[in-house]
Amino acid sequence: MADLERLSQIAMEIIAYSGVAKSTYIEAARLAREGNFEQAQEQILQGDEVLKTAHETHMQLLQKEAAENTPQVSMLVLHAEDQFMSCETIKVLVLEIIEIYKKLGKEA
Template sequence: MQIIANVGIAKSNAVIAMSEARKYDFDKAKTLIKEAHKAMIVAENAHMEIVVQEAQGVQHEFKVLFMHAEDQMLTCQTLMIVAEEMIAMYKKMKILEEK
């Protein structure tokens, strides 16, 4: 659940960051993306603990919930990349509008 909860925080922050960038509030967008990255680190560390345990021979029963957590984590990682690109795009749009 730690993975899902933190990925949810990261995803929400990334989406809100794009919205703030669209309003040209780049400081808020930057803060939200930083918070998204912090939450993703927590999720990725929780995920890595499970992967390391399996590599060390610990047998985990396959759970659909873990598969869902991984799916959410990978989707959010992609969304965060897109969000950062969109923020950069909005910054360039603002510069062009000001000319």
């Protein structure tokens, strides 16, 4: 497989895994808003598994670049990096949102 093709494949995998993880985290926030905290936690765990796969794929990209000692930057790779980082940010925010919903539920 050509280098550019492999690089594009890795980037697309990161984008896809990050998107799935992001969706599960958002679903967790929705479930928490409805008071379904156990289901929300299950969604967080599912998202974590997918995010772990995205992280492993991201590491492949970094290792490939380090081994070749020739940084290859494309718009697709930049987009993959952006999606991966935004997913990590969303996870942190959703965890905080869930805690807020729990606290509000105790006060009601």
